[in-house]
Amino acid sequence: MKVYSVSEITAGIKKLLESEFPEAWIEGEVTDYRPSPAGHLYFSLKDEFALLNCIIWKENRTLTTVELKNGAKVRVYGGMRVYAKGGRYNLQVERVYPIGIGELQIKFEELRRKLAQEGLFASAHKKPIPRWVSRIGVVTAIGGAAVRDIIKVACRRYPGIQMIVRSSRVQGAGAAQDIAQGIQEFNEYGKVDLLIVGRGGGSIEDFWAFNGEVVARAIYDSKIPIISAVGHEIDWTIADFVADYRAPTPSAAAEIAIPDSEETLEKLSRFEHRIENRAKKKVEVARDKVNSIERSYGLRRLFDLIHTHWQTLDELSYRIESSFAHPMEQKRAGLELTAHRFYGTARRFLEWELQRVKIIKTRLNGVNPKATLQRGYSICYKLPEKKMVKTSNALLPKDKVEIEFYEGKAECEVLKANEV
Numbered sequence: 001m002k003v004y005s006v007s008e009i010t011a012g013i014k015k016l017l018e019s020e021f022p023e024a025w026i027e028g029e030v031t032d033y034r035p036s037p038a039g040h041l042y043f044s045l046k047d048e049f050a051l052l053n054c055i056i057w058k059e060n061r062t063l064t065t066v067e068l069k070n071g072a073k074v075r076v077y078g079g080m081r082v083y084a085k086g087g088r089y090n091l092q093v094e095r096v097y098p099i100g101i102g103e104l105q106i107k108f109e110e111l112r113r114k115l116a117q118e119g120l121f122a123s124a125h126k127k128p129i130p131r132w133v134s135r136i137g138v139v140t141a142i143g144g145a146a147v148r149d150i151i152k153v154a155c156r157r158y159p160g161i162q163m164i165v166r167s168s169r170v171q172g173a174g175a176a177q178d179i180a181q182g183i184q185e186f187n188e189y190g191k192v193d194l195l196i197v198g199r200g201g202g203s204i205e206d207f208w209a210f211n212g213e214v215v216a217r218a219i220y221d222s223k224i225p226i227i228s229a230v231g232h233e234i235d236w237t238i239a240d241f242v243a244d245y246r247a248p249t250p251s252a253a254a255e256i257a258i259p260d261s262e263e264t265l266e267k268l269s270r271f272e273h274r275i276e277n278r279a280k281k282k283v284e285v286a287r288d289k290v291n292s293i294e295r296s297y298g299l300r301r302l303f304d305l306i307h308t309h310w311q312t313l314d315e316l317s318y319r320i321e322s323s324f325a326h327p328m329e330q331k332r333a334g335l336e337l338t339a340h341r342f343y344g345t346a347r348r349f350l351e352w353e354l355q356r357v358k359i360i361k362t363r364l365n366g367v368n369p370k371a372t373l374q375r376g377y378s379i380c381y382k383l384p385e386k387k388m389v390k391t392s393n394a395l396l397p398k399d400k401v402e403i404e405f406y407e408g409k410a411e412c413e414v415l416k417a418n419e420v
Helices: 006-020 058-063 103-118 145-157 175-189 213-221 238-242 250-257 261-294 297-324 326-366 369-374
Strands: 024-035 041-046 051-056 073-083 088-098 135-140 162-167 194-199 226-230 379-382 400-404 409-413
Touching (some): 024 051, 088 103, 135 175, 162 175, 175 194, 175 213, 194 250, 226 238, 226 250
Parallel strands (some): 051 088, 194 226
Antiparallel strands (some): 024 041, 024 073, 041 051, 073 088
16 A cells, blocks of 8 residues: 655645646636735635635736626636645636626737737837828728728818728638738838728627737738728727727728818918918018118218218318419329219219119019009909909809909909809
8 A cells, every 4th residue: 555645645636736727717706805915816716616716916916807806706717726835726817807708808808918018009109190191091891881981081071182992801701811911012012191991880790800910910010100990989999009090980080081171272371371471571671671771871971971072172172272383283183183083983883882772672573562463463352251362263253352453452243253
């Protein structure tokens, strides 16, 4: 008869138990819940026939998705372990879910936790959505409601925008791989500014392809900004967490991605008016400077100096003539010649400066809108917004307009507007 030691028996039990149940899903009711000061959680699971001791180590507490309390019915995942020194066994729990959660939801939570730990959801990796786009790529079913909604919004907001649709399966076997392939193909193509990836609404089973890990990694690896647009406003998919921006529906994604052409034209019109007003102000300031130069004391002072020097020379010449009479005649003639030369040089300099001022003034008048009006042209503004009219297509009969002339304005009513 073989006699075993306590250690041998315990070691055998440990080997059998841990090899038989290294990992397991277990359901039961929480009882004897007691968190430790060190941060570990101790509790037991019971049913009507048995009790199982459980422990969640401190480092695994963040992996649970439900708050533990006595009486809660939960489903846990973990492995059996034997504490040989105390002769006890327990379940070391890694995850906790409330009973009633479906298998798909459990898979979703596990993948979400895994990808979050890898940093796929971090905001630092998210690319900004471009403000202006000219070409958008769409990955969705070509005959689905999502693509129709996106095109409808695009035609309303910006009819000139280009859209490239890569048809993809959005549910069923192989859908996740097809969606990921579509994203990769657009990145290889490289000629779109933004991607919209999504589908219309449905059940969790319908849009499960967007919870696929292969889709999440394709979105994360994309060099093109991506808006996820799975038509299920309440629940989020894994694609929503990874994407650079999450829209609740395909229509909302199009509203976010596509600029409104009317708003854009209005902004451009405001910019045009600002530029025009600034140009007018600059011309007015420059004209005032020219007028100021023409009236400046400096130019008038130049003539005064010339006359003063001429008078001084005359007086000096008279003195010399009176003092030395005939012997100084030749010197006087020389002084007169010098004075004439000085006067001629000064006059040519003044004429050159005045000519340069006239040239500047002519150039300023050339860019002055008032100069154009002076030649017989006029400017038409549509009332009441006073928006400049550049084509007759912008007017309808009965519209009020204001006509600006070189001198004065007139308010008129359109009788007929010929199409261009």
